Amino acid sequence: MSPTDTISENGSCSREADRLQLLFDRPIFLSLTIGVPFCIYKILFGMVLVRIGSAVPGPFTVFGWLIIVWSLADLSLNIGREIFDLMARPAPFEYCTIAEIGRFFHRPMAFLALDTLVTFSIICTMLWSGWIATLTGIESMLWAAATTMNLISLSFVVLYNEIRRQR
Numbered sequence: 826m827s828p829t830d831t832i833s834e835n836g837s838c839s840r841e842a843d844r845l846q847l848l849f850d851r852p853i854f855l856s857l858t859i860g861v862p863f864c865i866y867k868i869l870f871g872m873v874l875v876r877i878g879s880a881v882p883g884p885f886t887v888f889g890w891l892i893i894v895w896s897l898a899d900l901s902l903n904i905g906r907e908i909f910d911l912m913a914r915p916a917p918f919e920y921c922t923i924a925e926i927g928r929f930f931h932r933p934m935a936f937l938a939l940d941t942l943v944t945f946s947i948i949c950t951m952l953w954s955g956w957i958a959t960l961t962g963i964e965s966m967l968w969a970a971a972t973t974m975n976l977i978s979l980s981f982v983v984l985y986n987e988i989r990r991q992r
Contacts, residue, residue, distance in 0.1 A: 852910040858978035860903035862971035863944045867896030
């Protein structure tokens with residue numbers, strides 16, 4: 826039995842756990858459950874800022890468009906990662922533009938963590954500012970879908986890893 830095998834209730838050895846763990850580590854899973862939802866949050870935040878900017882003078886419109894362009898670049902990178910993963914090839918780029926900048930410093934994961942912090946800050950800004958209430962029906966559905974995909978998958982991975990750790 827290898828260290829990555831699991832033992833079922835009847836005592837038999839199974840490699841099912843290995844397959845699930847491999848799925849959780851695949852770029853297509855990470856992109857669909859983290860990267861794309863994060864891009865949706867950023868796009869919607871940018872759209873809200875553009876809307877606010879059309880009603881209130883200030884830099885909201887320009888900042889909103891910059892965030893939309895940034896999020897679309899990140900979405901392109903995530904889709905690219907998915908395509909490379911489906912072709913069973915390693916991608917020559919990161920999941921997001923901030924992590925891509927981190928590659929220059931040989932620290933893409935640290936910069937990916939920074940992108941996560943920025944995205945969580947965007948989510949908090951939308952919630953605490955009340956701007957989330959300005960989303961249209963379709964935008965609200967996109968926000969809910971992104972949240973569902975992100976949180977349920979995260980919860981499933983954490984639960985699976987905890988069950989695996991307890992065996």
